[in-house]
Amino acid sequence: MRILGIETSCDETSAAVVEDGRHILSNVVASQINIHRRYGGVFPEVASRQHILSIIPVIEKALEDAQVDWGDLGGVAVTHGPGLAGSLLVGVNVAKAIAWAKGLPLIGVNHIEAHIYANWLVAEPPKEFPLLCLVVSGGHTSLFLMRDHGDYEELGHTLDDAAGEAFDKVARLLGLDFPGGPAIEREAKHGNPEAFKFPRAWLKGTYNFSFSGLKTAVLREIQRYGDGISLKPGVKLPPGVPVADLAASFQEAVVDVLVEKTRQAAINYQVKEVLLAGGVAANSLLREKMKSAVLVPVRWPPPELCTDNAAMVAAAGYFNLIKGLRSGWDLDVVPNLKLGTRR
Ligand code: KG4
Ligand code: ZN
Numbered sequence: 001m002r003i004l005g006i007e008t009s010c011d012e013t014s015a016a017v018v019e020d021g022r023h024i025l026s027n028v029v030a031s032q033i034n035i036h037r038r039y040g041g042v043f044p045e046v047a048s049r050q051h052i053l054s055i056i057p058v059i060e061k062a063l064e065d066a067q068v069d070w071g072d073l074g075g076v077a078v079t080h081g082p083g084l085a086g087s088l089l090v091g092v093n094v095a096k097a098i099a100w101a102k103g104l105p106l107i108g109v110n111h112i113e114a115h116i117y118a119n120w121l122v123a124e125p126p127k128e129f130p131l132l133c134l135v136v137s138g139g140h141t142s143l144f145l146m147r148d149h150g151d152y153e154e155l156g157h158t159l160d161d162a163a164g165e166a167f168d169k170v171a172r173l174l175g176l177d178f179p180g181g182p183a184i185e186r187e188a189k190h191g192n193p194e195a196f197k198f199p200r201a202w203l204k205g206t207y208n209f210s211f212s213g214l215k216t217a218v219l220r221e222i223q224r225y226g227d228g229i230s231l232k233p234g235v236k237l238p239p240g241v242p243v244a245d246l247a248a249s250f251q252e253a254v255v256d257v258l259v260e261k262t263r264q265a266a267i268n269y270q271v272k273e274v275l276l277a278g279g280v281a282a283n284s285l286l287r288e289k290m291k292s293a294v295l296v297p298v299r300w301p302p303p304e305l306c307t308d309n310a311a312m313v314a315a316a317g318y319f320n321l322i323k324g325l326r327s328g329w330d331l332d333v334v335p336n337l338k339l340g341t342r343r
Helices: 033-039 044-066 085-102 111-120 163-173 180-188 212-223 243-268 284-293 311-321
Strands: 002-007 012-019 023-031 073-081 106-110 131-136 141-148 151-157 273-277
Touching: 002 044, 002 085, 002 311, 012 044, 012 311, 023 044, 033 044, 044 085, 073 085, 073 111, 073 311, 085 106, 106 111, 106 311, 111 131, 111 141, 111 273, 111 311, 131 243, 141 243, 151 243, 163 180, 163 212, 163 243, 180 243, 180 284, 212 243, 243 284, 273 284
Parallel strands: 002 073, 073 106, 131 273
Antiparallel strands: 002 012, 012 023, 131 141, 141 151
């Protein structure tokens, strides 16, 4: 069965056609990165207006690339949360219009679940449950125990910044490009990860995370080189700041905590595999360290499926639909939508 997936939760306008939740026939992503770069982050109102401009051409291209017609589709899956309300509204309304006009089932998809299902868009997807899913993106950092398709228990989550958000904010502090994750990873390659001993928030006895103290610790280090440095965009870095060493030491601190919490949960819940998901799963230090620390197989999606895309939405939509889950015409956007039960 072919599902049309639509994703507009943040700053990528994306549409994809995926067969049986596994095989990507097309995956078109129109990124707004160049528009938001000047603000040093995503500007919500600009993002939703950009979605309005791009959504129809992106869907047309997805059908054309997949060489399918409307009649070849078995459903329309769309992200309805979590995300930016104005951005989500664009995708949900377009999906409703298409599903209604073509008589197709409409499936509202949780964006976090979609990130997890990016791990099914490969030749050999996970077969046995339970799985442990570390979702690390610009908006979320959570550990989920996945007992079956659609069955999630959130073991822990961030109490403040998401991991990707911390990468983006620290990159801004260091005068690096947006989005910050790839920029920090590039810079860290020339730096010494031991140069600075940044704090790790272990939050013992829980699977929760906290990254805001780490961000402040980086700020304090930079402030030693000059006054008036803040998190505001466009602030000039004083001379002499060891950018590469700070980037490497910061990245090491974030990865250490993500790996250790995941390692402990993998043992405690005796999972069959660990799945990484979300934009930060593209980070190679995280992948390497996780692989050597965790005793079970660790998998992650290819880089283009780690960041926001509609193929993962179509995949999640398919697995929901075959379980009989579909949405009504009153499907609403839920900007703070949660996934599964919480500890
Ligand atoms: O999953 P995503 O595309 O959007 C959300 O749902 O939030 O994740 C985007 C986030 C950004 O914060 C970006 O800096 C981060 O993922 N990211 C990375 C890397 N590539 C993207 N963080 C660390 N290392 C990377 N290579
Ligand atoms: Zn995302």
